[in-house]
Amino acid sequence: MYRIFIKPTLILAAIAFAASFALSHVNKITRGKIEERARQQKEDALKAVLPPYLGYTIVEKNRKATVEGIEFFYSIAQKNEGEKILKAYVFECENPGYSGIVRSIVAVDEKLTLLGMSVIQQAETPGLGARSKEMASNKTFFEVFFGLSRKAASDKEAVSQSWFEAQFTGLDAGKKIGIIKKGEWSAENAALRQELIDHNAVSAITGATITTKAVILSIEKGIAALKHVLEQENNAPGEAASP
Amino acid sequence: MKYWQLITDGIWHRNPTLVIGIGMCPTLAVTTSISNALWMTLAATFVLVCSNALVSAVKNIVPDHIRIPIFITIIASFVIIVELTLKAFQPEVDKALGIFIPLIVVNCIILGRAEEFAQKNDVISSVFDGIGMGMGIGFALGLLAFFREILGANKLMGYTFIPGMEPSLVMIMAPGAFFTLAFILWGMNVIKSKSKK
Structure with missing residues (x-):
């Protein structure tokens, strides 16, 4: 026993x-x-999607709305440009990726042009989908290894957005965002950048099209929810009467 | 000399990945880049050394028929320590390796060494066995990652390897890992058969 x-x-x-x-x-x-x-990380993401040089200040943080049973968090930012007050919206959106939820924080202006986006949560495959957070570097291994560019480490820290995230800036989220398979690009590759903007498309991460699609779908869902919320606000009787 | 033998056994003669052929899941998954492979090796080696030492230390008080749950408790505790530490101090690594850090718990190299070695040997030998096996993992993962990162992403340590070369996608996907592993095993067997003669 x-x-x-x-x-x-x-x-x-x-x-x-x-x-x-x-x-x-x-x-x-x-x-x-x-x-x-x-x-x-959240603060950095907010700075990355709504960089200070754009001049927006957050006026209302973390408003919560329920759209079709799903909670939707968004913040309102605004800036004065001459007489007008321009508004921008920052929201969190998510969609299942290849393995688990991919969550992003996205900023758009009044015309639904993307001001910036940043992936804040993902569990995608290392080397494939997880490269959505990888910083592009133009330095070759030999340059770094032989000390030809000593500032490599500090250069990397200066950029807080990966190439994948940066390419969303300037696209029209009101329209459909397409996918072009052109591989990585960097700020120096202006031709590809222009091509992407002309097609309102992003370049997929090589070998991780599902991750790329998940991010785009999440933005679409987020925009749909945002439109819904804004319509409700505009139609609200109390709001219409106030100056 | 006995300890030196344990270390060379782990790296070459009884390499856990390349000779015994266990622990394949993280091997194939994280060897897409050298930095991932190195951090995986560090994490697995830490868990391996600590769990080997502790399993060996408690081997006389553990009844035989409940040894597996006890070993797993010990291994899981060290894995959680690694996970929390990485989350706090190396969040980038934690993000890059994702699910494969918690999956160290079920890595058969670690439970295998507890079963096969640590519960039959003294603490110091077990620590050296852990170090040797850990270096063996590092050797295998490093070699795989070296080829896969160059061929699959045209990068080495995260920096471009040959400017303008188009990387081959299959090398960073699972089949590429198998191809690379096959070539490494081939090379190893050639060296071994030559040294026997």
Whole structure:
């Protein structure tokens, strides 16, 4: 009895206790850091999609609406341009990707032109879909290895948006966004950039078309929800009467 | 000398990935770039060394018929430590490796070494076995990633390798991993058969 049931139970309990004791301490050390990172990431994402030089200031943060049973969070930003007040909207949107949800934060202006987007959550395949967050670098390995460009590390940090995210800026989200398979581009490749804008399309991540589609679909869904919310606001009787 | 033997066994004669042929899932999945392979190796080696040491330390008090749940508890705890640490201090790595960090728990190299080696040997040998096997993983993953990153993405350590070369997509997908693995095994067997003569 003791040998078959009680002893194993006690040992298993002791080891499980030791394990949870150790893990609770590790958790205590790392939790603050992890939360700090998450907050920092959201702030960085907001800066990336609504860069300060555009001049917008957030006037209403994290408004919540329910569109067809799904919660939709959005913020309103505005800036004065001459007499007019221009508005911009920042919202979070998501769509299933190749493995798990791909969530992005997106900013559009009044005409639904994309001001910027940033993928804030994804669990796509390393080397394929996960490259949606990869920074483009024009430096060759030999240059870096032999020290020809020492500033490589700091250069990388200066850009907070990956090429994949950056290509959404300037596209018209009110229309359908297409996909062209042209591979990576960088800021220097202006011809490809122009071609993408002309076609209102993005270049897919090589080998990760599903991820690319997921991001586009999520933006479409987000725009649909945003339009819905804005229509409701405009039609609201209280709003129409106010100056 | 015995310890040196353990390390060379792990890297070459009994390389977990290339000779024993276990732990294939992370091997094929994360070797798309060298930095992913290196971080995976570090994470797996840390878990392997710690779990080997602890399994070996508790081997005399663990009844035989409940050893597997105990080993898994020990391994899972170390994996969670690695995961939380990466999340806190290397969030980029955590994002790049994604699901494959928690999946170290079910990596058969680690449970395999606990079963086969650590529960039969003393703590110091087990630590050296862990280091050797970890270096073996690193050797295999590094080699795979070296070829796959150059051929599949035209990059090395994240930087362009040959400007203007068109990378071949299949190399960063799963089949490319198998092709590369086959060539590496071939090369290894050629070297081995030559050294026997």
